[in-house]
Amino acid sequence: MRVSNRLEFTEHHRFVVYRDFALSGLDRNVLAQLYQPMVGAFAVGLYLLLYHHMAEDRTGYSALEAQRKLFLGLDLEMNPDGRQTLADQASRLEAVGLLQVFRQYDPVQDETIYEYVLLRPLAAGEFFATFHLALLLRDKVGKMAFQELRESFALSEPQGLARFVNREEITVPFYEIFRLSAGPVDPELEEALAESAAANEKAKEAVRPPERIRHSDMLLRFPRTSPNRPYVERLNRAPESMAQLNYLAYKYDLEVPEICRLLNEDGVFHEDGTLRWEELQFRANLMYRQDRKREEERERVLARTGAAEAAGSGTAGPAADPAEESSAAVSGIPLLPVPERFGLKAPVEVYNQMLRREPYTRMLERYFPGAVPDAFARIFERIDLNYKLPEPVINVLIHYVLGMNHAQRLTKSFIDSVASNMLAKGIDTFEKAVLYVREQEKLNEMLARKKRGGDGPAKATADGGSRGRGGGRRKPAISVVEDRGPKAEIPPEEVAKMRELVRKLKDKS
Structure with a gap:
């Protein structure tokens, strides 16, 4: 929590709590066993105090109340030291991804309120897959205790199960059991769903490429027997991965079949189901190059057969404005x-x-x-x-x-x-x-x-002439012989003298 002025965060300011989940028994165990050693019992107490501002079977916003209630619930003094302690504990929760704090200002009433948005603790598998959280927990409790905690949250399979082989998935999908009616679209229902989705979305990227890869289209075309099928099915709950796939499709001009072909290859998913982005981008680039080569060969064949003009009449126009x-x-x-x-x-x-x-x-x-x-x-x-x-x-x-x-x-x-x-x-x-x-x-x-520029230091430097530290030339300028008109003819007497001189030199040698 970044508070530059302590007078902006006091017990007199009002606050509101928002959450869209309820803690289960497993969540409370993760909170106590994994998060509490990192942030401390005081920060976890603040988290639970904010959580219980609403009933267990309710989600949404709590009522506006003064922060004096937080100070009294945490046994903090209402002085600068108590305010700093509350801000520090909230910062600990923010650092591990359990809390988000927003400050809102009303210019009419000249009032500032604080909005505390609670976030659900990560599941045990997601927690240990998050590198920085796992390292921090290991540093807090030690290597041996860290190994015991990781093993305690996942029970091993029974001993007799290892002798069974040929494991196959026989789960029945939604579209084989249920059929949706093809009636008219309800505009009021679509508008309400769109408004609720926009209200619940907390962070949007500044720029998103046009959505050409939909998760439902991928599931229709993806092989059911593929070992990557479970990972692809979970992409619907990973908006960042879907945004990456849409950007990749827009960058290399890929469609749903090409994306499914890429995701069906070995080595494009991590063990936890996340995408190997660099590997996927490399293989998409290879596919893009192959498509370009085939397109060039197709154009050469069309031009050779004289059908280029007929094919060009049905091609798509230029890129969007x-x-x-x-x-x-x-x-x-x-x-x-x-x-x-x-x-x-x-x-x-x-x-x-x-x-x-x-x-x-x-x-x-x-x-x-x-x-x-x-x-x-x-x-x-x-x-x-x-x-x-x-x-x-x-x-x-x-x-x-x-x-x-x-x-x-x-x-x-x-x-x-x-x-x-x-x-x-x-x-x-x-x-x-x-x-x-x-x-x-x-x-x-x-x-x-x-x-x-003309003759001078600037011209000498621009033309590439080397200059010393004192500004003088390192090498003298060599004069160039210029062609000044036609050559003068040698008289016959001079030619005879030259030949005589050459003859004498040969005799002496």
């Missing part, structure tokens, strides 16, 4: 101008938002009227997979090398040197990348001015 995206201006940093060769006319704010949000594959496609050349695709693919530059930084790099006046230097070594320079300077955000491009623009303008 970026003006449909969010046009919120980037604040705090200078905006990059829209390049002239950029195919779509877009405002500067929208173009910068595209650089910040779009995958690099989509941005690369917008710079070419047709397919992206394979050389450029391989260069930026290497930067993405091997260098692991963030997507916004790669987009700014594309803007720098393709959207600016660097057409004479579009080589693999030049692009690789710029990416290596970004890595060396620690550029990992969009803002740092924009400032880097601005600095490079100033440097290029300064070098161009020096190169255009």
Whole structure:
């Protein structure tokens, strides 16, 4: 809990508690055995005191009350030391993911209230799979006690069960037992569900790619006999994993069958069911490259048979207009101008938002009227997979090398040197990348001015002449023989003298 002024957090301020769950016996055991050694009994007491502000069979918000009730319930003095103690214990709960605190201000009444949002304790399996929590518990109770706690929450299988083999799943899914009526859609019900879902969602990502991968579509196409089927079924309860899959599909232009094919391969899931993101991205990139090769071969065959024009009439149009995206201006940093060769006319704010949000594959496609050349695709693919530059930084790099006046230097070594320079300077955000491009623009303008200058120190430096510390040249300037008109003819007398001299030199030798 970040409280800069102690007078902003007193026993006179009112508070409200929110929770959307009820503690079970297993949750209380996890709270006592796993969380209490880390945060202490006082913090767990604060958690339970906030929890019991509502009945066990109720969820939602409690009534507004003064924080004096918390001080009295925890036997704290209503002075600066007691306020600091309460804030410290709340911070402990926040650090282990049991509490969120929000401060709300009413300008009309000039009043500040605190909202305590309680979070359910993690299950035992999820707790031990969370690396930092497991390490903290091990440091608090010791290695041997940590092993005993982990084994006590999961009972082993009976001894006689090990001799049974060929374990298969015979669970009947929902769609084989129940059938939903195909009646008219109830707009009031859909509106109520949408409002409740929006109200319960606490944290939304700033940008989400268009949702093209739905969990229900994946289940319809995913093999039931696959060993990864249980992991895929649990993805419905993992919104972050579904958002990653949607972003991957948007980045590499994949559909539901391709995503199911990727998830059906070995090694794409951890033992706890979470996605191996780097491995999945690598295999999706291989599939993307194969699709590009097949598309190029198909276009060559169509062009060879004369059917390219007929096929081109039914192709899809260009990418969606970026003006449909969010046009919120980037604040705090200078905006990059829209390049002239950029195919779509877009405002500067929208173009910068595209650089910040779009995958690099989509941005690369917008710079070419047709397919992206394979050389450029391989260069930026290497930067993405091997260098692991963030997507916004790669987009700014594309803007720098393709959207600016660097057409004479579009080589693999030049692009690789710029990416290596970004890595060396620690550029990992969009803002740092924009400032880097601005600095490079100033440097290029300064070098161009020096190169255009007359005779003098500036010209000597711009042309590449080496200069010493004192400003003088290290090497003398070598005079160049100039061609000044036609050559003069040698008279016959002079030619005869030259031949005589040559003859005498030969006789002496």
